[in-house]
Amino acid sequence: MDNSSVFSPSVSHFLSECGLSNFEVSLLNKGGNNKAYKVVSSEGTYVLKAYFTSEQDQRSRLRNEYTFSQFCWENQICSVPQPFFADYDKHLGLYEYIHGEKLKTDEIKESHIQECINFTKAINHHKTSNQGSSLPVGSEASFCLKEHLETVEKRIKRLESIDENLSIDKEAKKFVVKSLFPTWQEIKQNFTRNCQKLNFDLDVPISQNDRILSPSDFGFHNALGVTIDSSLARTSSKIKFIDFEYAGWDDPAKLVCDFFNQVAIPVPNEFYTYFNQEIADLTDNPAYHQKRTDLLMSIYSIKWISIILNDFLPQNRFRLDFLEHNDINDHKTKQLHKAERGLQKLILELSPTT
Secondary structure (H helix, E strand, O other): OOOOOOOOHHHHHHHHHOOOOOOEEEEEEEOOOEEEEEEEEOOEEEEEEEEOOOOOOOOOHHHHHHHHHHHHHHOOOOOOOOEEEEEOOOOEEEEEOOOOEOOOHHHOOHHHHHHHHHHHHHHHHOOOOHHHHOOOEOOOOOOOHHHHHHHHHHHHHHHHHOOOOOHHHHHHHHHHHHHHHHHHHHHHHHHHHHHHHOOOOOOOOOOHHHOEEEOOOOOHHHEEEEEEEEOOOOEEEEEEEOOOOOOEEEOHHHHHHHHOOOOOOOOOHHHHHHHHHHHHOOOOOHHHHHHHHHHHHHHHHHHHHHHHHHHHOHHHHHHHHHHOOOOHHHHHHHHHHHHHHHHHHHHHHHOOOO
């Protein structure tokens, strides 16, 4: 049985309330904001998720994920783990256990991209239903171009608060000030200039019809390849999507930009145009939304570089304690190197070719 601090009498009581008996619990993984446990019981195998919360960040990740998962299952969209029980006071949720493996970037095929598109279209087929309409606005949802800019600007500004307690913190602060900030200023100026050329008003929000239900934080880092036919004659795979802590109503451009800026399992750019077109087709003006997404891609590249650096922020110490990182210095070093590589890649992509 897992000896982590999350396995407490209250957790044992929760599992018993769920109707489970003779259970054994083992750690599956630590996500960015939760810990997932495999629960083997007399009644079956499940996933127990413990969600991080604090005074500084009171977003109900459990409520978002659980209600979104319920919405999917109520509409026969079964490519997500079935939700079974939730305790909002204890920040615990119990879900179906999925037998699957995460894909690697070089394993991603057009068929996998199509499954992501089909999943997005399926949930939006029901977006005007009572269940869909009652889902919350997604985390950091933005509906006009100015809001997108402001959201990323806020993340950039937060990085000014990095404490220089350790040598790695000093390195991170230097990277932010000397490299990230100047690149951000240049990208903002280019973005504003391009919007003016296209007569895109930064203050005008997209219409209600063009807003979509988004899984948020959507990508193959939050997906499992599941074998559905293991006969000797034929083996095929299907994607199961997981982790909907930030799901809700959002701008289709944000979904696409996040999808192609994921760091853990990057999606090959060769699929960008097709994916962008298919998501834009959920709106009343696909050509306009495709162009909006093109304009916002570099903005979101900076956003995800900033997210990588979250662990350097003073307010995230409690989250790191919750996730029980054994070597904070090593963890921060890896995050800084990821951010540096990400910025180098972005600068090369933005450089004019000769």
